[in-house]
Amino acid sequence: MTTEPSTEPAGAERLPAGAPLIISLLVGSAFVMILNETIMSVALPVLIADLGVTAATAQWLTSGFLLTMAVVIPITGYLLQRFPPRSVYLAAMSLFSAGTLLCAVAPAFGVLLAGRVVQATGTAVMIPLLMTTILRLVPASRRGQTMGTISIVIAVAPAIGPALSGVILSALGWRWMFWLVLPIALLALAAGALWLRVTAETSKAPLDVLSVLISAVAFSGLVYGLSAIGESAATGGDGEGVPPWVPLVVGVLALAVFVHRQIRLQRTAAPLLDLRPFAIRQYTVAVVLVAVGFMSLFGAIILLPLYIQDVLGDTAFVAGLVVLPGGLVMGLLAPFVGRAYDRLGARRLVIPGALLLSAVMWGFTTLGASSPIWLVVVLHIGLSAALALMFTPLMTDALGALPGELYSHGSAILTTLQQVAGAAGTALFITVMTLASAGAGVDAAGVQAAFLTAAFVSLLVLVFAMFVGRAPERATTA
Numbered sequence: 001m002t003t004e005p006s007t008e009p010a011g012a013e014r015l016p017a018g019a020p021l022i023i024s025l026l027v028g029s030a031f032v033m034i035l036n037e038t039i040m041s042v043a044l045p046v047l048i049a050d051l052g053v054t055a056a057t058a059q060w061l062t063s064g065f066l067l068t069m070a071v072v073i074p075i076t077g078y079l080l081q082r083f084p085p086r087s088v089y090l091a092a093m094s095l096f097s098a099g100t101l102l103c104a105v106a107p108a109f110g111v112l113l114a115g116r117v118v119q120a121t122g123t124a125v126m127i128p129l130l131m132t133t134i135l136r137l138v139p140a141s142r143r144g145q146t147m148g149t150i151s152i153v154i155a156v157a158p159a160i161g162p163a164l165s166g167v168i169l170s171a172l173g174w175r176w177m178f179w180l181v182l183p184i185a186l187l188a189l190a191a192g193a194l195w196l197r198v199t200a201e202t203s204k205a206p207l208d209v210l211s212v213l214i215s216a217v218a219f220s221g222l223v224y225g226l227s228a229i230g231e232s233a234a235t236g237g238d239g240e241g242v243p244p245w246v247p248l249v250v251g252v253l254a255l256a257v258f259v260h261r262q263i264r265l266q267r268t269a270a271p272l273l274d275l276r277p278f279a280i281r282q283y284t285v286a287v288v289l290v291a292v293g294f295m296s297l298f299g300a301i302i303l304l305p306l307y308i309q310d311v312l313g314d315t316a317f318v319a320g321l322v323v324l325p326g327g328l329v330m331g332l333l334a335p336f337v338g339r340a341y342d343r344l345g346a347r348r349l350v351i352p353g354a355l356l357l358s359a360v361m362w363g364f365t366t367l368g369a370s371s372p373i374w375l376v377v378v379l380h381i382g383l384s385a386a387l388a389l390m391f392t393p394l395m396t397d398a399l400g401a402l403p404g405e406l407y408s409h410g411s412a413i414l415t416t417l418q419q420v421a422g423a424a425g426t427a428l429f430i431t432v433m434t435l436a437s438a439g440a441g442v443d444a445a446g447v448q449a450a451f452l453t454a455a456f457v458s459l460l461v462l463v464f465a466m467f468v469g470r471a472p473e474r475a476t477t478a
Contacts, residue, residue, distance in 0.1 A: 019137045026130045029188040030153045033123040038161035068120035070219040073416045076128040080408035085198040093189040096122030104178035131411035147396040148338025160327040166320030205270035214258045221251020226427040274409040286398035295425030310442035326384035333388035346393035353389030354465035358458040364451035369444040
């Protein structure tokens, strides 16, 4: 099996034997798993009717997935140092396959929710495993091109989830969202058992159980609190449960304790999540930009279907199709952006991407009750192109700046912040939209206010983009 065609520059470092197969397997597996993060959003009305639950209860199929991801991801830094990549992969795919089967046969809502939690447990491990494996296998001079494939997984899969869900629901029942995925997951599990061989040093550092518990409280509190703010705004604050600010404050306080404990453990023992990557400026700037970019991405994912259905009056199927071209554009651009990063570095790609992102977000503020659907498609394609220009260079720049012993922790931090930023973006934009809407539902004024907020956030992206380095600092080191 060949790797790259002979058009690669003379003297370019070649991939190790078997690396393309391993990377393809991990990318395909991660794509299917991340797809499930947003695939339920369009299906909620069908599930509400079929399972006899309320909208607030059904929303836990998405919120529970995100919460589980937020709790498990911080532990992956330890897992990837403690166990071989093959063992971690097989465990992750086994959990995901079991959760998918449980969802497909679920007789009631509680079983379906349990299946989603099991799915999320496997999914949480896969992206850090993919990033860490690429850093171990791919020479520094070719990481941009390879990391472009990760952008397809992280950004495109959530974007096309609603579209795929709409297609399946229009032809089949909601259970087929899981029956169609299950054989793919089982094939990936079998392929990993046969072919996945990655050499990696492991350490027998003890697991700090107290850090695990604190991190669970911290990150679940943050994600749940942020999600609850959006839900509370959407329902007019009529819920009878715990006020959203309570888990949010608990999460912030627990996060402060978690950070303090990790810093102390770095001096005396092995921390659960090593925070030394934040001491590297190149990593920190890139991670901040990725997090703010994910706020924009998830904000668009949640706002556009509401705008298309509630303001323009189109169906959920149309809402799914509208965001599909943008997802495809992001996927097509990612490998080319990766190759450009290997030649140009991050700065020459991120700054134009940030400018385009800001222009598109200000364009979204012009949408109203009579805007043509083609304008929404064009703006979403522009958003996808802007994020494609940013995500691959930023993730490569961030992780490529780290020494080898921090790869697993750096990727775990990056993936955790993506989840928190996605929840924060959703909460922020839904809250603004609801407060600005005239009545109980969604209207054009509310959507415009939410996009205006996103436009001001995009200005923050522009500011941080100016601090991105001119070239990869570790381009000559493996």
